[in-house]
Amino acid sequence: MSLDYEKIETECVGGLRIGGWEITSCHMPILSNSAIEGYANELGFNVPEMIFGNNYLCLRHVSSGQELRLRAIDALKMVDTSPHSAKSVQVSIAENWTESSKRNRSDITDVIRPFDWTFSTKYRGSVANGLQFCSSDTGIDYEKLMVREDILFYDENILYEDDLGDNGTSQLSYKVRVMPSGFFVLQRFFLRVDGVLFRIYDSRLYHQFGSDHITREFSTRESPFKDIVCQLPKKKHDDEDLSLLNNIQFVDGVMKDPLVEYEVAQINQACKIDSP
Amino acid sequence: MGVDIDSCIERLYLGQILEEREVEQVCRALRLLLAEEANVVAISAPVTVIGDVHGQFYDLLEIFSIGGRCPDTNYLFLGDYVDRGHHSVETISLLACLKLRYPQRIHLLRGNHESRNITKTYGFYAECIHKYKGSAQTWHEFTEVFDYLALAVTIDDSIFCVHGGLSPSIQHVDQLRVVDRFEEIPHEGALADILWSDPDAEIRGFGRSQRGAGYTFGGDVVERFLHINGMSHILRAHQLCMEGYLVQFNDRLSTVWSAPNYCYRCGNVASLLKVDPYLQRDFITFEAAP
Numbered sequence: 001m002s003l004d005y006e007k008i009e010t011e012c013v014g015g016l017r018i019g020g021w022e023i024t025s026c027h028m029p030i031l032s033n034s035a036i037e038g039y040a041n042e043l044g045f046n047v048p049e050m051i052f053g054n055n056y057l058c059l060r061h062v063s064s065g066q067e068l069r070l071r072a073i074d075a076l077k078m079v080d081t082s083p084h085s086a087k088s089v090q091v092s093i094a095e096n097w098t099e100s101s102k103r104n105r106s107d108i109t110d111v112i113r114p115f116d117w118t119f120s121t122k123y124r125g126s127v128a129n130g131l132q133f134c135s136s137d138t139g140i141d142y143e144k145l146m147v148r149e150d151i152l153f154y155d156e157n158i159l160y161e162d163d164l165g166d167n168g169t170s171q172l173s174y175k176v177r178v179m180p181s182g183f184f185v186l187q188r189f190f191l192r193v194d195g196v197l198f199r200i201y202d203s204r205l206y207h208q209f210g211s212d213h214i215t216r217e218f219s220t221r222e223s224p225f226k227d228i229v230c231q232l233p234k235k236k237h238d239d240e241d242l243s244l245l246n247n248i249q250f251v252d253g254v255m256k257d258p259l260v261e262y263e264v265a266q267i268n269q270a271c272k273i274d275s276p
Numbered sequence: 277m278g279v280d281i282d283s284c285i286e287r288l289y290l291g292q293i294l295e296e297r298e299v300e301q302v303c304r305a306l307r308l309l310l311a312e313e314a315n316v317v318a319i320s321a322p323v324t325v326i327g328d329v330h331g332q333f334y335d336l337l338e339i340f341s342i343g344g345r346c347p348d349t350n351y352l353f354l355g356d357y358v359d360r361g362h363h364s365v366e367t368i369s370l371l372a373c374l375k376l377r378y379p380q381r382i383h384l385l386r387g388n389h390e391s392r393n394i395t396k397t398y399g400f401y402a403e404c405i406h407k408y409k410g411s412a413q414t415w416h417e418f419t420e421v422f423d424y425l426a427l428a429v430t431i432d433d434s435i436f437c438v439h440g441g442l443s444p445s446i447q448h449v450d451q452l453r454v455v456d457r458f459e460e461i462p463h464e465g466a467l468a469d470i471l472w473s474d475p476d477a478e479i480r481g482f483g484r485s486q487r488g489a490g491y492t493f494g495g496d497v498v499e500r501f502l503h504i505n506g507m508s509h510i511l512r513a514h515q516l517c518m519e520g521y522l523v524q525f526n527d528r529l530s531t532v533w534s535a536p537n538y539c540y541r542c543g544n545v546a547s548l549l550k551v552d553p554y555l556q557r558d559f560i561t562f563e564a565a566p
Contacts, residue, residue: 093464
């Protein structure tokens with residue numbers, strides 16, 4: 001199918017109008033100190049160090065107004081703040097540390113307002129104007145996706161990132177690509193806690209222009225740290241180089257056995273798809 | 277010393293890394309020099325204080341361009357010279373050579389990234405291997421030097437400077453003077469604390485980190501420390517500041533952050549802090565070098 005499309009290009013926002021959709025991706029610097037304070041008050045915990053609160057991806061079906069957005073604040077609202085949330089993951093030296101510091105110091109305050117300091121989130125996107133996902137048996141048609149096509153728009157963007165106090169990496173980011181036949185989005189939550197574990201939570205969205213639905217797949221993977229380290233390529237001189245663990249593509253490639261959920265959302269086709 | 281230090285410095289300013297044998301000689305000489313330095317070094321203002329640089333070499337050159345070159349300007353660096361940025365080798369090499377050449381004009385504190393363990397994950401080790409054709413020798417040399425870096429500086433007995441923050445084990449600066457610093461950063465204890473701890477406006481006293489290891493400290497801890505030690509202010513680094521710096525606790529503690537556009541994507545500005553002979557503090561902000 002060949003559709004007309006219109007590029008969107010401003011200082012911070014790039015995107016496309018195509019097939020009855022407006023797809024926009026916004027890049028801005030990290031939030032200012034005062035905005036960060038505002039977020040922290042709203043969430044009840046300190047936000048990730050690199051909080052791109054103004055970045056977003058917006059997928060908007062023009063005639064119905066239905067839309068899906070990817071935004072940091074909504075993802076952070078899904079971070080666990082229950083009483084045991086802080087202790088669910090602890091850094092590798094924590095066990096020895098607590099014993100030793102318990103022995104010496106009774107005057108040190110324990111954690112007052114617990115939250116999951118890894119910023120793990122099972123956020124799948126924010127829906128509006130009647131867009132609703134429900135459980136489905138079918139996933140994304142990867143065969144259709146793998147057909148070689150022109151890429152009319154591609155973007156990658158970070159929503160938040162934190163180095164966990166130099167104990168690893170927590171990152172929420174997305175990639176979007178728009179082809180003449182449809183659009184595909186991968187939103188990825190990536191976590192590495194040095195010496196402890198890796199997590200990858202992926203949200204994949206796919207829509208074929210002309211169809212009446214969006215398919216979403218949500219997958220989760222988790223592996224102990226050592227299971228990934230032992231898959232580092234063996235080099236002659238430097239078995240001590242762990243820097244590849246910072247490479248999300250590498251870790252993605254070696255983490256297996258995702259748990260996957262399929263969902264679908266109907267699009268209200270109020271009128272025929274017209275070129276913009 | 278068989279190395280021409282001025283030639284090394286000249287080449288480094290042009291972004292040319294040293295040869296492996298030059299790194300060995302510089303590091304050996306630097307360890308001898310630093311061995312004579314106390315854990316807590318006393319210096320006088322005026323001095324320009326720099327926070328985390330993290331291998332952003334071209335931003336380091338920008339700092340020298342704004343603040344003046346060493347030795348024309350006195351400098352105090354608060355640590356975290358390596359990892360994350362792409363030019364950790366150039367950064368630490370230049371600073372090491374400047375310290376060797378002008379030991380009284382530039383002071384280098386240890387940051388939590390000046391460590392063997394962390395540099396294996398966060399890029400310095402990999403960069404050494406890559407830039408020195410598969411050899412880890414320069415990484416060994418530099419990480420040995422890290423063990424010798426001073427832990428804190430006092431400016432005119434009034435401003436206390438560390439990389440991270442305060443420790444529940446250290447109420448008086450004299451307690452820090454007697455720590456044995458010549459080792460890899462341990463996982464706990466005073467040496468770990470002052471390189472890793474963070475201020476927290478929400479708590480009183482020391483708090484245990486959510487992550488299971490590490491401390492945070494409140495404004496009352498800062499007041500008590502300054503009072504007991506007869507000092508007026510704490511300068512530290514370690515935490516990213518969008519605006520390049522952050523002043524807290526009624527102007528009793530400042531965080532200086534000197535890596536603009538951190539990790540080449542944050543879009544933050546950075547700062548350098550000029551402390552004048554009257555101990556007035558003036559932050560100068562700057563953006564990433566083009």
